Amino acid sequence: MVLCLVGLPIMGWHSSAGVRYFGVFLVTAGANSNIPATMSYQANNIRGQWKRAFCSAILVGMGGVGGIAGGLVFRAQDSPGYEPGLYACIACCLLTxxxxxxxxxRSWSLNKRADRGEIELEYDDGDQKGFRYTY
Known part of the structure; x- marks a missing residue:
């Protein structure tokens, strides 16, 4: 997301076309690297095969919703600058x-509580104890 935050303003507002293409590469690298990072972050922090599968499906589905939203925020009437779309992308990067x-x-805090024996994280009857969140 940091690469996207750097690349979006370069891509959107720099006067040189070559520099703008560099911004496109930064945004593409940042956006494409977020997909496996998000999938692994989600999969490592959910216990249970069915919960993990359901959450992965929801995550992939929300990625599709992001594509729909992209088509709505980059409108033809905003050309050639497409500022509302760029602002929406920057806001989504910051929110992420x-x-x-x-x-x-929150994961760090819950891990500390679990280390002290105050709580058991993501415990199901069939699973072994000792689960900790990764970050």
Missing amino acids: IIIVCLITL
């Missing part, structure tokens, strides 16, 4: 960074 930070802090 904030959400990941909050989830990481």
